[in-house]
Each structure stands twice: as structure tokens, then as C-alpha cells.
Amino acid sequence: MKLKKLIYGILTATVFSACADKMEYHEYNNYDEDYVKLNFGNVGGLITDIYLKLDTDFGNYSGAMLASATDEAEYAYTSNDIVDFYDGSWSPTNAKSSMWSTCYEGIANCNHYLDKFTGLTFPELELNDDYVAQMGRYNNYPYEVRFLRAYFYFNLVRQYGDVPFADHMLDAEESNTLSRRPAQEIFDYIISECDEIKDLIIEDYSKVDRPIQPVEGGRANKMTVLALKARAALFAASPLFNPTGDTELWHRAALANMEVVNACEAAGMTLVPKYETLWATKNYSDAIKEIIFGRRANRTTSSTESYNYPAGLTGSKGGNCPTQTLVDAxxxxxxxxxxxxxxxSPNDPYSNRDPRFALTIAYNGDMWPNWNETPLQTYQGGLNGQPITGGTPTGYYLKKLCHADIDLRDNSTNKADNHTWVTFRLGEFYLNFAEALFKYLDGADVKSSEFVDKDGIQVTARQMASKTRTRVNMPEFPTGMTNDIFWKKYQNERMVELAFEGHRFWDVRRWKEADKFFTNIAVMKITASGGIYTYNRETVTRMWNDKMYLFPIPRTEIMKNPNLTQNPGW
Known part of the structure; x- marks a missing residue:
């Protein structure tokens, strides 16, 4: 049977357009509303489709990550769209708008589910053995959907600032007249939603009565909700969205990040001993102590590896090449x-480094990936250096996120693997907590009875910022640092710990320090003569304009909605 006009005024890629005549139901998209309501599986399919709209960045721009639009990396191919972010080609007609369309589609689907598919009882299934367990899962869906809707709004406000808002299905007239709501109102909504559902959503899917087998994985739970609240509070307090420096916003951020850290620790979560486990093949199980939420995004593929393995190796393109700026961090x-x-030592620059360096970055002389038997030659004229196609422009290649055992050679039997994108992990929230504490209390070593660990012991920003360092046996931040020194070391630590996890692009923006970090990057040009390597730093200049703190609203959307205004400068 044909799908009827199921959504009235759904927010689609055309944003607040008129009625849509279909909804992407995955395998359920050929059936009408009555069919979807027939059983648990059909309704669950709608939830799955909403989850599939969650973001990842294993190479969203034809292999390029947002990292290559920052000082973390430079993409090996200058023809890639990522260059538009810093060469002047970015504009409302070239708006990089996939987040806009995807998030509003997700929000529309969330609103549609909450308006049409809650309160069902499936009486014809009551005699099934799994009825109680299935109803438990179904009754949790509204809280998952509310989390997902709040998450989509977070991605929108982070990227655009003020955005149109709807928490219900819209008719055509309403959808085409919505104006933008202030960013702080959107942040307040996100935080309020998280507070309302945090004690209603399932806390741990492995501990519910009569759990579905196998135990649910990859679904939002209480910790996920707390994580979104904490991240949203941090952004709301940051200079981009808090130009007056309202300390109460930093206070809220510190409390929210303390809440998620203490809840995770009380549940037995901790930093995993090995940093590299966070992006390993089975990180969804082996790093479950640290990963709060991750999306199994690239199933049985090798695209991450083929985009980023060193040029000169079979099937490898070079891709997102870490900068010397990142190496220096x-x-x-x-x-x-x-x-x-x-x-x-300038003649041996990669020895005695923070262990996270060698786990994140492949360098000249490194043995990478595991099946490559020849040390990397990233110097000019080397096997993996310029001028070969895709040869690194920075002197380095990316390890992090790649699975070293994937072998792209023709005779290999290990050509693909699963990849899980880490959306929230405990390491981030130790750093978030440190930042909010520092900003609110105005000092790295300042204590307050309001801010304690799960055992009630007062904590400081310095202690929280040291957590990710001690995991890899790096020294803790010293006591007695001035505020300027701590802030510089904190920013550096955040860059190192969260490299290529999708944070740097947004962190520098929310701090409003792009003129400091994004106008120049350092690269390493290596030459070889008689077995002796010479390392020369060079500076690459990039374009920055303050209008780029926020994305342009796509011009096509402004043309459709007369109440939709453009961001300043665009």
C-alpha cells in the first residue's frame, strides 16, 4: 500500500517547506501510519531512522574532516571542498549546509514521533513472551526521542547561533514563517529537556527488568542525557554565546559537568588504561568504561583508512595530514x-614525546600501518612524500581513527572493519569541568564546597585538567600557575587529548580565538641527504574573517522563508 500524507509540514532539507508526502522509514517506508503502529518492530524502525541522522566525521567532505579546516590538519588535495572554509569560497550560496538539512529532518521526525506514535499499548501482542520487555523498550522511546531532538538543536545552535525552533508538527503556513530564536533560549531549552528526562530515561540497558537480548547498545541513556546537558552548558557559557561574560552561565556549566563526571564515576566508569582503545575496532565494548555514547557509523568499511593511510601505499590517498602546529602541542x-x-633534539624531534603523539600521528621513519614493512619516508622525494599524488603537505599522516590492521593490498583478506564514532566520552567532561571551574572560580587551584567529586571531596580545575594526562603517564599540571599559563596549558591539553574527534573546529570558535589559532599553521618540510634528515618548519597562511564564527544560513532557505534572517557579515 502507498504511504499516505503522513507528515504535515515536516521540517525537511528545504526547511519549513510545505507538506511532505513521505518519511524515511528505513525498511518501513512503503507503509502507512496504521502499518507502522502494528508492532514493536515497525515503531522501532522509526527510532532507528532518527538515530541514523546523528553526526560523525570520519571524512564528511569527500574524505576531508573538519580537522583540516583547523590548525590540526591540512588536506593533501587542494581541490577538496574543505578548502572553502579558509580560502574565501565559503558563502550563503556555498553554505556547507548538510547539518542544517539533516538536523531539521531529524527534528521533524522527532516531533512527528512524539505527536503520533506515543501511548500505544499493542493489545494484540499481550500474550507474547517478550511483551513486557518490548513495552519497556517502547515506553523508553519518547525519552530517547526527546534527547535526540535536543541533540539536533545543539548541533544547530553551535553552528548557526539563533535558529528557528519547533517542538511539534507544523502545518505549511507555520513552517514557512518561523523566525530565529535567540541562541541562549535554545541552550536553555536543551538543558531543560535534559533535566526533565534524565531520571526518566533508562539508566543502564543491561540492568532493566527482563532486558531485550542482546542487551541494547548504541542507545541514549541517562549518562548520554547528562553529557548533552553538560556540553550545551559549556557552549552557552563560552564567549561566542556569552559576550557579556555572565559568570552565572559558567556556574551552570561547572555544575552540569560535575554532574556527568560524578554520575559516570559512581556508575563505575573511568578513563580506559590505553588511549588508543578509544578508536580501536571494538571500542564499543573494550572502551565502554569511558565511552558514554558512540555511533557505529562505518560498518565493515575501509574508507577511513583509504582516505588517510600514507600516500604511496596501495589504495591509500594521504588525506587529513596533521600539522606541525599539532605536533608542537x-x-x-x-x-x-x-x-x-x-x-x-632538533635532529631527533619525535623522541621523548607525550605518548599520545605516536598514537595519533605517523611521522618520518615510523612503521605504519601494521602491514607496511618499510619505514615511512615523508621527506621531499621519499616514498610517501611530495611530489607524489596525495603526498603529505605537512610531513605527517594520520593514525588516530584508523585501524592499523586493515590491509588495502590486493591479496589481503583483512580489507575492512567496523568504526564507531565517539560522540561523548568521559575524558572530554573532565576537561569541560576543568574549564568551567577555572572560568567560574577564576583560578586553577581555587576550591569551593560546591564542587566536589563523587565522594564529596573538593576538586580544582587543575586536578580535573590533569586526569587525561596521568592516563598516559604525563606529569600533572603544576600547582601555582598564573591564570594565563593555566589557560594556555589547558587549551593545549584539550587540543592533544581530543585531536581529530571533532572538537577543535568548535572549541576555537566558542572561545572566539580564531584570529590567534586559525590564521597561520605550521608544517614540516623534511629533506634527506646521505641518510641525514633536515627538519624545517614553514608557515602557511590561511584566511579568517570574524563572520566565520557562525555558518551562513543557506541562501535557498532565506528565499523560502521571509522571516529567516542571515548571520552578520554573510
Missing amino acids: YEMTDGKPYDESGLY
Whole structure:
């Protein structure tokens, strides 16, 4: 049977357009509303489709990550669309608008579900053995959907600032007249939604009465809701969205991040011992102690590897090449920057580094990936260096997110694997908590009885910012730092710990420090002569304009809605 006009005024890629005559129901999209309501599986399919709209970044721009629009990386191919972010080609007619369309589709689907598919009882299924368990899952769906809707709004407000808002299905007239709501109102909504559902949504899917087998994975739970609330509160307090420096917003952010950290620790979560486990093949199980929420995004593929393995290897394109700027962020093992430490040697620049360096970045002489038997030659004229197609423009290749055992050679039997994108993990929230505490209390070592760990012991920003360092045996931040020194070290630590996890692009924007970080990047040009390598830093200039703190609203959307205004400068 044909799908009837099921959605009235759904928010689609055309944003607040007139009636849509279909909804992407995955395998359910050929059936009408009555069919969807027939059983648990059909309704569950709608939820699955909403989850599928969650974002990842294993290479959203034809292989390029947003990291290559920051000082983390440079993409090996200058013809890639990622270059538009810093060469002047970005505009309302080239608006990079996939987030706009995807999020509003997701929000429309959430509103549609909440308006049409809640309150069902499936009486014809009551005699089934799994009825109680299935109803338990079904009764949890509204809270999952409310989380997902709030998450989509977070992605929109982070990217665009003020955005149109709807929490119900819209008719055509209403959808085409919505104006933008202030960003702080959107943040307040997200935080309020999270507060309302955090004690209603399932806390742990493995501990519910009569759980579905196998136990649910990859679904939002209480910790996921707390994580979204905490991240939203941090952004709301940051200078981009808090231009007056309202300290109460930092207070709210500190409390929210303390809440998620303490809840995770009380539930037995902790930083996993090995940093690299976070993006390993089975991170969804082996790193479950740290990963709060992850999306199994790239199932049985090798696209991440083929985009990023070193050029010169079979099936490998080079891709997102870490910058020297990022390399310089990795301190020496004594906890000092390379240019302040006696452990640094300009002739052997990669020894005695923070262990996260070698786990994240492939460098000249490195053995990478596992099946490659020849040390990498990233120097000019080397097997993996320029001028070959895709040869690294920075002197480095990316390890993090790639699975080193995937072998792209023709005779390989291990050509693909699962990849899980980490959306929220505990390591981020230790750093978030540190930042909010520092900003609110105005000091790295300042204590307050209001901010404690799960055991009630007062904590400081310095202690929280040191958590991710001690995991890899790096020295804790020292006591007695001035505010300026702490802030610089904190930003550096965040860049290192969260490299290529989709944070840097947004962190520098919310801090409003792009003129400091994004106008120049450093790259390494290596030459070889007689077995001796010479390392020369070079500076690459990039374009920045303050209008780029927020994305342009797509011109096509403004043309459709007379009440939709453009962001300043665009």
C-alpha cells in the first residue's frame, strides 16, 4: 500500500517547506501510519531512522574532516571542498549546509514521533513472551526521542547561533514563517529537556527488568542525557554565546559537568588504561568504561583508512595530514613544551614525546600501518612524500581513527572493519569541568564546597585538567600557575587529548580565538641527504574573517522563508 500524507509540514532539507508526502522509514517506508503502529518492530524502525541522522566525521567532505579546516590538519588535495572554509569560497550560496538539512529532518521526525506514535499499548501482542520487555523498550522511546531532538538543536545552535525552533508538527503556513530564536533560549531549552528526562530515561540497558537480548547498545541513556546537558552548558557559557561574560552561565556549566563526571564515576566508569582503545575496532565494548555514547557509523568499511593511510601505499590517498602546529602541542615527557625542554633534539624531534603523539600521528621513519614493512619516508622525494599524488603537505599522516590492521593490498583478506564514532566520552567532561571551574572560580587551584567529586571531596580545575594526562603517564599540571599559563596549558591539553574527534573546529570558535589559532599553521618540510634528515618548519597562511564564527544560513532557505534572517557579515 502507498504511504499516505503522513507528515504535515515536516521540517525537511528545504526547511519549513510545505507538506511532505513521505518519511524515511528505513525498511518501513512503503507503509502507512496504521502499518507502522502494528508492532514493536515497525515503531522501532522509526527510532532507528532518527538515530541514523546523528553526526560523525570520519571524512564528511569527500574524505576531508573538519580537522583540516583547523590548525590540526591540512588536506593533501587542494581541490577538496574543505578548502572553502579558509580560502574565501565559503558563502550563503556555498553554505556547507548538510547539518542544517539533516538536523531539521531529524527534528521533524522527532516531533512527528512524539505527536503520533506515543501511548500505544499493542493489545494484540499481550500474550507474547517478550511483551513486557518490548513495552519497556517502547515506553523508553519518547525519552530517547526527546534527547535526540535536543541533540539536533545543539548541533544547530553551535553552528548557526539563533535558529528557528519547533517542538511539534507544523502545518505549511507555520513552517514557512518561523523566525530565529535567540541562541541562549535554545541552550536553555536543551538543558531543560535534559533535566526533565534524565531520571526518566533508562539508566543502564543491561540492568532493566527482563532486558531485550542482546542487551541494547548504541542507545541514549541517562549518562548520554547528562553529557548533552553538560556540553550545551559549556557552549552557552563560552564567549561566542556569552559576550557579556555572565559568570552565572559558567556556574551552570561547572555544575552540569560535575554532574556527568560524578554520575559516570559512581556508575563505575573511568578513563580506559590505553588511549588508543578509544578508536580501536571494538571500542564499543573494550572502551565502554569511558565511552558514554558512540555511533557505529562505518560498518565493515575501509574508507577511513583509504582516505588517510600514507600516500604511496596501495589504495591509500594521504588525506587529513596533521600539522606541525599539532605536533608542537605534544609536550616532552617532562611536561614541558618542546622549545622549553632539554629533552628535545632538533635532529631527533619525535623522541621523548607525550605518548599520545605516536598514537595519533605517523611521522618520518615510523612503521605504519601494521602491514607496511618499510619505514615511512615523508621527506621531499621519499616514498610517501611530495611530489607524489596525495603526498603529505605537512610531513605527517594520520593514525588516530584508523585501524592499523586493515590491509588495502590486493591479496589481503583483512580489507575492512567496523568504526564507531565517539560522540561523548568521559575524558572530554573532565576537561569541560576543568574549564568551567577555572572560568567560574577564576583560578586553577581555587576550591569551593560546591564542587566536589563523587565522594564529596573538593576538586580544582587543575586536578580535573590533569586526569587525561596521568592516563598516559604525563606529569600533572603544576600547582601555582598564573591564570594565563593555566589557560594556555589547558587549551593545549584539550587540543592533544581530543585531536581529530571533532572538537577543535568548535572549541576555537566558542572561545572566539580564531584570529590567534586559525590564521597561520605550521608544517614540516623534511629533506634527506646521505641518510641525514633536515627538519624545517614553514608557515602557511590561511584566511579568517570574524563572520566565520557562525555558518551562513543557506541562501535557498532565506528565499523560502521571509522571516529567516542571515548571520552578520554573510
